[in-house]
Amino acid sequence: xxxxxxxxxxxxxxxxxxxxxxxxxxxxxxxxxxxxxxxxxxxxxxxxxxxxxxxxxxxxxxxxxxxxxxxxxxxxxxxxxxxxxxxxxxxxxxxxxxxxxxxxxxxxxxxxxxxxxxxxxxxxxxxxxxxxxxxxxxxxxxxxxxxxxxxxxxxxxxxxxxxxxxxxxxxxxxxxxxxxxxxxxxxxxxxxxxxxxxxxxxxxxxxxxxxxxxxxxxxxxxxxxxxxxxxxxxxxxxxxxxxxxxxxxxxxxxxxxxxxxxxxxxxxxxxxxxxxxxxxxxxxxxxxxxxxxxxxxxxxxxxxxxxxxxxxxxxxxxxxxxxxxxxxxxxxxxxxxxxxxxxxxxxxxxxxxxxxxxxxxxxxxxxxxxxxxxxxxxxxxxxxxxxxxxxxxxxxxxxxxxxxxxxxxxxxxxxxxxxxxxxxxxxxxxxxxxxxxxxxxxxxxxxx
Amino acid sequence: xxxxxxxxxxxxxxxxxxxxxxxxxxxxxxxxxxxxxxxxxxxxxxxxxxxxxxxxxxxxxxxxxxxxxxxxxxxxxxxxxxxxxxxxxxxxxxxxxxxxxxxxxxxxxxxxxxxxxxxxxxxxxxxxxxxxxxxxxxxxxxxxxxxxxxxxxxxxxxxxxxxxxxxxxxxxxxxxxxxxxxxxxxxxxxxxxxxxxxxxxxxxxxxxxxxxxxxxxxxxxxxxxxxxxxxxxxxxxxxxxxxxxxxxxxxxxxxxxxxxxxxxxxxxxxxx
Numbered sequence: 001x002x003x004x005x006x007x008x009x010x011x012x013x014x015x016x017x018x019x020x021x022x023x024x025x026x027x028x029x030x031x032x033x034x035x036x037x038x039x040x041x042x043x044x045x046x047x048x049x050x051x052x053x054x055x056x057x058x059x060x061x062x063x064x065x066x067x068x069x070x071x072x073x074x075x076x077x078x079x080x081x082x083x084x085x086x087x088x089x090x091x092x093x094x095x096x097x098x099x100x101x102x103x104x105x106x107x108x109x110x111x112x113x114x115x116x117x118x119x120x121x122x123x124x125x126x127x128x129x130x131x132x133x134x135x136x137x138x139x140x141x142x143x144x145x146x147x148x149x150x151x152x153x154x155x156x157x158x159x160x161x162x163x164x165x166x167x168x169x170x171x172x173x174x175x176x177x178x179x180x181x182x183x184x185x186x187x188x189x190x191x192x193x194x195x196x197x198x199x200x201x202x203x204x205x206x207x208x209x210x211x212x213x214x215x216x217x218x219x220x221x222x223x224x225x226x227x228x229x230x231x232x233x234x235x236x237x238x239x240x241x242x243x244x245x246x247x248x249x250x251x252x253x254x255x256x257x258x259x260x261x262x263x264x265x266x267x268x269x270x271x272x273x274x275x276x277x278x279x280x281x282x283x284x285x286x287x288x289x290x291x292x293x294x295x296x297x298x299x300x301x302x303x304x305x306x307x308x309x310x311x312x313x314x315x316x317x318x319x320x321x322x323x324x325x326x327x328x329x330x331x332x333x334x335x336x337x338x339x340x341x342x343x344x345x346x347x348x349x350x351x352x353x354x355x356x357x358x359x360x361x362x363x364x365x366x367x368x369x370x371x372x373x374x375x376x377x378x379x380x381x382x383x384x385x386x387x388x389x390x391x392x393x394x395x396x397x398x399x400x401x402x403x404x405x406x407x408x409x410x411x412x413x414x415x416x417x418x419x420x421x422x423x424x425x426x427x428x429x430x431x432x433x434x435x436x437x438x439x440x441x442x443x444x445x446x447x448x
Numbered sequence: 449x450x451x452x453x454x455x456x457x458x459x460x461x462x463x464x465x466x467x468x469x470x471x472x473x474x475x476x477x478x479x480x481x482x483x484x485x486x487x488x489x490x491x492x493x494x495x496x497x498x499x500x501x502x503x504x505x506x507x508x509x510x511x512x513x514x515x516x517x518x519x520x521x522x523x524x525x526x527x528x529x530x531x532x533x534x535x536x537x538x539x540x541x542x543x544x545x546x547x548x549x550x551x552x553x554x555x556x557x558x559x560x561x562x563x564x565x566x567x568x569x570x571x572x573x574x575x576x577x578x579x580x581x582x583x584x585x586x587x588x589x590x591x592x593x594x595x596x597x598x599x600x601x602x603x604x605x606x607x608x609x610x611x612x613x614x615x616x617x618x619x620x621x622x623x624x625x626x627x628x629x630x631x632x633x634x635x636x637x638x639x640x641x642x643x644x645x646x647x648x649x650x651x652x653x654x655x656x657x658x659x660x661x662x663x664x665x666x667x668x669x670x671x672x673x674x675x676x677x678x679x680x681x682x683x684x685x686x687x688x689x690x691x692x693x694x695x696x697x698x699x700x701x702x703x704x705x706x707x708x709x710x711x712x713x714x715x716x717x718x719x720x
Contacts, residue, residue: 158623174613176627267692270628287614291695299616306618 002043004135005066006094007073007086008055011108014085021077022054026121030129037131040068044133046126046140048101050118052108057098059135066090095139096326102143103150104157105318111156111311116147135336139329146325153321155314159307163300164195166307167274171199171242174272174293179203181241186210186233186253188219189246191276191297196244197223207236211247234258238265244274245281253281259289276300334398338406342391344420348413350383453507456500457566463493464527464559471551478620483548487534490555494527497562515716516565518586523561525594530554530601549624553601561597564717581656589649593709595642596681599635600706603699606631610696632695635702636688643681646709650678670715673708680705 009019024032024047036056037045044059056073060066066088074082089097100106102119123140126132151157160166175181183204185196200206206225209232210216216227228236233253237243247253254273268291275282275296287294357375390409397405410420470486473479501520534547605625612622625631653674667675684701687693693701 170613170618172627173609173622174628176629268694268697269692270695290697293613295616302616303618 002059002061002135003091004057004059004094004139005069005091006055006057006089006097007066007070008048008053008097009082009085009087010053010055010106012106013087016051018077018081018085019051019054022049022073022082023051024049024054026125029122029125033126033129033131036069036072039072040065042069042131044126044136045069045131046122046136048119048122050115052115053101053106055097055101057094057136057139059133092326092330095329096322098139098143099146099322099325100319102140102147103318103322104147105150105315105322109161109308110315111158111161113157116144119147120144135333138332142325142329146322149325150318150321154317156311156318158314159303159310161304161307161311163191163276163297163304164198166300166303167195167244167276167295168198168202170274170293170295171204171272172202174270175241180205182207182236182239183225184209184228184236184240184243185219185223185225186230186243186245186281187247187249187277188215189248189276192244192246192274193219193223195274195276196225199242200224204242207240209233209236234262237262237271240271241269242272242274244276246276247281248277249281250279252283253277254286255283256285256289259283259286259292263289263292274300331399334401335395338394338398341406341409341417341420342394344415344422345390345410345413346383346387347426348415348420349387350379353379353382453500453503456496456503460493460496460500461559461562461566463489463496464555464562467493467551468555468559471548471555475549475552475621475624478624483551486551486555487531487548490527490551491531494524494531497524497527515586515713518565518590519561519713519717520565522590522593522597523558523565525591526554526558526561526597529594529598530558547626549626550601550605553604554598557597557601561593564713581652581659585649585652585656588645588652592642592645592649593713595638595645596702596706596709599638599642599702602631602635602638603702603706606635606699607696607703610699628695632698635699636694639681639684639702639705643685646678646681650674670712673712673715677705677708677712680708 009022011019026049029047029049033045033047036042036047040058040060042058042060042065046057048055048057054073056069058065058069060069070086070088073086076082097106098119102116104111104113104115107115119140123132123144126136160169171178171181178199179202181199181204183196183199183206185192185206186209188210196206196208200223206220206223207228208216208220208223208225209228209230210219211230213227213229216229219225220227237254237258243254245253270291270293273282273286273292273294275294278297280296282294282296284294284296286292354376357379390412394406394409397409407417410417467486467490470482470489474482474486497520501524504517504520530551534551606628609622609625609628609631612618612625613628626634653671657671680701684693684698684705687701688698
């Protein structure tokens with residue numbers, strides 16, 4: 001029976017150097033997928049290739065398919081290099097992994113949003129390469145739904161975890177609307193620049209202050225702000241709503257005396273001071289002033305750690321959602337697996353009845369022969385009635401995992417599994433024969 | 449109150465309490481459904497409250513005949529104004545759930561006013577006290593106090609939020625409350641609405657008292673408190689405009705003003 005398998009390496013199992021070797025560039029993805037499917041005889045394939053993971057999901061009719069796919073992956077690095085880092089999973093384990101990856105439960109920063117987009121991209125590539133079938137299609141559409149559910153029903157994505165975005169979030173909790181707010185970037189630290197860019201993206205007006213005029217001009221151009229001299233600090237602070245300090249100064253740049261002078265001019269308007277410099281730029285006592293909120297780098301890091309811890313706690317909730325959805329998917333898979341059996345049995349029984357009727361037609365008097373349509377409907381109805389309890393039991397056996405019953409069911413009709421599958425394939429093709437025309441019944445196991 | 453009215457009164461009080469409890473649970477835990485259900489229960493309470501008032505007015509035949517009716521109307525106005533902000537303004541001002549959190553601060557005030565409306569009810573107002581001025585006086589005061597009640601709720605939220613931000617406690621409660629800016633603006637707007645109404649209330653009250661008994665001393669303890677209330681709100685507005693007193697100072701001033709307003713109300717309720 002075809003089954004889903006997964007082969008992969010990730011940030012948890014392997015060094016980045018190995019991931020780089022196995023990674024498949026986006027442009028070559030479709031060609032690789034086609035080649036791999038053909039080479040390994042896969043029914044379906046999907047490749048997720050990001051900087052943190054390279055994972056191949058496949059559906060193969062037997063174990064050879066997965067083995068060949070593994071050999072293909074291993075051939076992309078030095079011999080023996082991949083084996084110790086590679087993880088392989090089958091069936092529900094592989095499906096669970098796909099759901100966890102899409103839901104960002106397996107990410108380096110749990111709850112980060114990029115991975116879902118990357119998996120969706122992988123899905124689109126596999127789809128356009130024509131190597132996506134009903135199983136992986138269903139598996140990944142389900143994975144996207146699970147990811148959405150996890151995001152909305154748990155707090156896994158709540159609370160940002162990078163210092164610059166936390167600064168931005170805090171600004172939003174103070175000012176609500178950042179559009180038009182005046183933001184000062186004092187100094188040229190990297191983290192400060194990143195926070196300033198974040199704020200500018202939300203419509204804030206940016207002013208870059210630096211000891212060197214040239215550096216101010218250069219930074220302002222990079223962040224989309226206006227350059228100012230550090231001598232204008234007092235007048236700029238009087239008008240500012242947010243100030244990000246990241247100078248390399250050894251002494252406080254914003255002292256209590258300076259702030260007292262500024263406060264009067266500000267008329268107690270709220271000021272959010274973000275001090276990302278080490279050593280600090282802002283005298284901590286400034287944070288005690290009215291309507292001034294001061295956060296230094298330790299404060300922001302503490303928030304980041306708290307948010308990360310909260311996300312991990314929420315991840316437990318998310319795992320439960322994943323577990324429920326995996327069970328649901330597996331139930332669907334089991335029903336899918338017995339579909340050929342059901343279709344085959346139905347086709348066989350119908351064909352036997354139709355053949356018997358066909359044979360009896362010449363001997364029947366009256367307009368029996370003229371009413372083939374009615375006869376056809378009667379055959380359908382009889383097939384359904386006869387097989388209804390059988391099919392119900394087969395479906396139940398699939399749900400309960402009673403494989404023995406599924407194996408033996410065809411024999412009760414004098415069939416073997418392969419002939420049932422064949423009959424199912426025949427039945428899946430559109431009927432070309434005239435209504436009522438009997439098709440040959442499936443071969444029975446006795447060879448009759 | 450007859451039997452039916454008493455039962456309805458009790459039902460409304462229970463609904464307000466339930467809604468308040470749900471809002472507090474929402475504030476503490478942040479589960480969306482708690483906030484939604486609290487709003488539904490509050491809406492139900494407000495509808496029942498309208499029915500209660502219609503029956504009450506039909507029976508009493510006088511609108512705003514006494515302080516109890518005034519409180520009954522005032523508490524409804526607080527609830528309706530809050531619900532209006534959540535249902536209509538939710539998407540515009542901020543996320544609806546953010547404003548829903550304010551229900552935790554507003555609903556208890558509604559409940560207190562409503563219970564006050566039932567306290568020592570049935571004290572007859574003598575005919576000589578009745579005049580055309582009385583309903584106007586009570587009417588504007590009720591509207592004013594409703595606005596101040598909302599401002600009070602919002603100001604508490606501001607003080608809580610400001611404290612969290614200062615102490616760097618950025619947990620669930622901090623995330624659920626609206627931004628400082630939103631709270632400051634909302635509180636200010638409510639005071640702006642309430643202040644002219646209060647002023648009109650003071651003027652009509654004085655005129656009415658003078659007409660009732662020109663020889664009586666012009667001002668008693670309750671009236672003095674009323675003037676203190678007026679002066680406090682005037683100061684909140686003036687200092688904001690002139691000296692830029694906003695944020696925490698404005699919130700504390702507003703809260704103090706409302707507490708004095710409650711003392712004035714309490715004085716009237718005790719007198720019947």
